[in-house]
Amino acid sequence: MCIFKYMKVRKNITLSEDADRFLRELAREKGKSQSEVIEELIMGMVREYESKKRLKLFEELISDIETYRGKIGKRSVQEIKREMESEVHKSLR
Numbered sequence: 001m002c003i004f005k006y007m008k009v010r011k012n013i014t015l016s017e018d019a020d021r022f023l024r025e026l027a028r029e030k031g032k033s034q035s036e037v038i039e040e041l042i043m044g045m046v047r048e049y050e051s052k053k054r055l056k057l058f059e060e061l062i063s064d065i066e067t068y069r070g071k072i073g074k075r076s077v078q079e080i081k082r083e084m085e086s087e088v089h090k091s092l093r
Contacts, residue, residue, distance in 0.1 A: 015023065027034045 023034050023037060027037045030037060032040075
């Protein structure tokens with residue numbers, strides 16, 4: 001368990017009247033402080049953001065694998081192999 005989890009930082013924020021009203025309602029309904037509700041909302045957004053970031057990196061990796069599968073530079077392994085075989089045949093003549 002991380003000891004830093006319990007360290008708190010004081011913030012002074014400004015909210016619209018609507019946001020303030022909804023925050024108060026959420027805190028009351030959940031039986032939590034407004035700070036706890038804000039922290040839960042932020043941490044939920046962080047988890048969602050991190051999940052999307054990991055998914056994007058995974059999709060980029062898959063895309064790169066699909067794009068470069070069987071290729072060295074812009075040429076396929078088969079193209080390079082044919083060129084090498086051709087060079088070998090030329091040198092044997």
